[in-house]
Amino acid sequence: MDLGLLLMLIIGAVVIGAAAWGIHRHLYVKQLRERGWTFVTSPSIAVAFGLNVPPFGLGFSRSVDDQVTGQASDGTPFSAFRYKSSQWRSGGYVVTMPLPHSLMEGEVSHGDAPQLRLGDLVTLGPVTASAPDAEYAAILAEAAAPALAGPYRVSVDGDRLVLIDAPKQADQLAAAIETLAAVRARLRASRAMEFAAPPPPSSLSFHRRPSWTYVPRDDSYLELLEHTGGGRNHKAVDIIHSENAGIPFVRLRHEWETTHTRTDAQGRTHTETRRHSEELCEFRTTFPFGDISVNWGLFGAAQSFEWEEFNRRFKVRCPNPRFASDVVHQRQMEWMLAVRAPSFQVEGSRIRVGDGGQWLPDDIDRASQFLHGFFGRVPDFVWQELGAWPRPLPELAGR
Structure with missing residues (x-):
């Protein structure tokens, strides 16, 4: 077959397919609107703000699509939209309806529907x-x-009731909406309303970490962290930030491109674009503190303590030996050995922790717990000498 003819046939098939899809979508949206509903092709991610029970509150690369809004037959407003993340994807809708106030998290499933273990069954x-x-x-x-x-x-x-995996077909979606409205009415008339909970997060967050905020992309966050320079098209994606009970942090994935040119044996020039990424996380102090590091870097003399096992495991570097001795006291050393403390550095207001890997939520939790434990064991007199009194973080005792 002639190559030109084959190309024309392929283009024709693509055009016909696109036209068929467009007609099907037009008829589908028409069916929705005939019910008095509103269809939004590209809704804002804000439609998912405050939703934090799985499938929400998990993973990265979160996005929404195809929102339908309207009312159930009893007048209850609803919002249905497609949602996906790195940990969840569905061909159907999630449907949400408001509750009078925020309630303890919970889930009810019927038949073969997947179950989420939130606690007692x-x-x-x-x-x-x-x-x-x-x-x-x-x-x-x-x-x-x-x-x-x-x-x-x-x-x-939180303050919404959510039905997962509602079908897209208009009649079936309507039936799912009526099901959710009926469940909502029965819940409102039950003692479930007595199990009040704090208000939901005001933005995207992480399950059972409501103080964390998730931002799909915001390149301005790169200004807050040390990152690889050079190249072009620098992006900050999958950002997590939190005040974190006095030790705030920012976590993100930095993506960028570099261009490389080479000349082959025939003298021809080839240019290629390479894509790079790195996961970054830094904590911050909200209080005055001296510079100190543990197992961080290769240069500078390590301070010696009166415990050889500790000296073998940890290299403490600090420009003020007395400050290091006051902070890394006997009880602190015992605790650091017991928890196998990660490498870390406090420099100015920046805190960097090693061994973070991809800086997934569990990695952040481990680093955060360590830092709260470390600063929580700094003696009162140190905080007083630093001018940070009353102490900025609760005192912790024991191992």
């Missing part, structure tokens, strides 16, 4: 409920059982 016929409190889980199961059909799962997520 309670089974009532084909319905299984899960929540941190067994009594609350039983109340959720009893309230939802008569109204919940399968295979759906419904979660209590």
